[in-house]
Amino acid sequence: MESVEEAAGIRAPRRARYIRTILLELERIHSHLLWLGIAGHIIGFDTVLMQSWRMREPVMWAAEKITGNRKTYGQNLIGGVRRDIEKELIPELFPMLDTLEQQWKKVLDAIAGDTTLKARLEGVGILPADKARDLCVVGPTVRGSDIPIDSRVDHPYAAYDELVPRVITFTGCDNWARVLVRMHETFESIRLIREGLKNLPDGPILTQVEETPPPGREGMIVVEAPRGEAIHYVITGSDYRPYRWRVRAPTYQQLQALPSMIQHATVADVPITLGSMDPCFSCTERLEVIDVKTHKVKVYSNEEILNISRRKYGRG
């Protein structure tokens, strides 16, 4: 959205930018909570899966109350946001954040002394800082290797120029450091939401877009998604459609670091090392079909993929 706004030279009103920030941080909280659960599940510690997902549920409800849906918020529009955070809702959100913060502190306190957990995580999946820099790793993975990269601070968008997050880094370079980064980032997000809600400015939530941007304008935005930076690049086209829209999701870069992280590791450590960068394979999928017998490689064109999926849906 913001890349289109940049291309069109629009700036969303301040209130809208605050609402965006609050939602982005809610998103980060629930993503990190979900991730801790999954990481626990991978190493066979299902208690943490159950507990962190239980704590996550009120966050999802809060998002549902604000936007009308748990996950597909559908909140951003070019020039602002669709739904306002209503006045009556704000007092409900603070107790939710307080409870979450208390519970999360307890979890951190409990797992920090858990030697079983540390045996599985500490010193496993080492990614030294220079290697991480060479491979252009992003997000919590690189912050666990003591490199303070965070596009919320480096290239502020939404209201991050006013609500400045503290960049959390740990020096361990291992899976445990990445756990700690995410756990502490959750506290940071809770703080940002609180501050955002307290200082929520008045005003409109949507600017009227007077004219559509002419074709050929470019816009690019870097957004710190919970997994790392996501880049959106847009070239405007005619007929209200983009000419080109390229998304670079963070997992693809992260995966480049995997071979060096799992070097000399035991097989049992591979899943958690992969899990420690919170991979999203649907963001990374590139399709190439190789016939095993003839070793022929076939690359499908856009048209062919469309036709296959249409046939599958019984249309066309």
Add this chain to the structure above:
Amino acid sequence: MFRSKIKEAIICLEAGRVTLAYPFAPAFIPKGFRGLPSVDINRCVGCGGCASVCPSSLVEIVDEPDRTTITRYFERCIYCGRCADVCPEMAIEMTERFETATNDIRDLHVVHHIYMATCSRCGRCFSSQTPLDPPDYRSFKGTRLNRLGVEST
């Protein structure tokens, strides 16, 4: 080691029972929830606004001489509510329905026919009161049909 195990046990015990009775009891649905859109076709004027904003492009509008057929393939709906926001006649409402799983995808297809008449002054289409109130074909000029390259009758 034991201390942290005990702490972990306390976290679990403190939580108590949190499982919801759903699906045996209805799920809690907050105010402003966006579920499956429902269309009050009596209000629809066939303007096509919903088709042009729908991010999933699931609304298909076909103009025929005397009527407009609107087909919605709701299996692709993401419940965003853009169509409800944009509809000038407030014909679309976001319901609280979200349990739409089905064995037959056709259950989610909704087809509407609107019988269109043309304004004898400006020649633009509007929906006639009832299908029994026949549109006047002879004045089909300068309508959407012509723009689509269809010869007027």
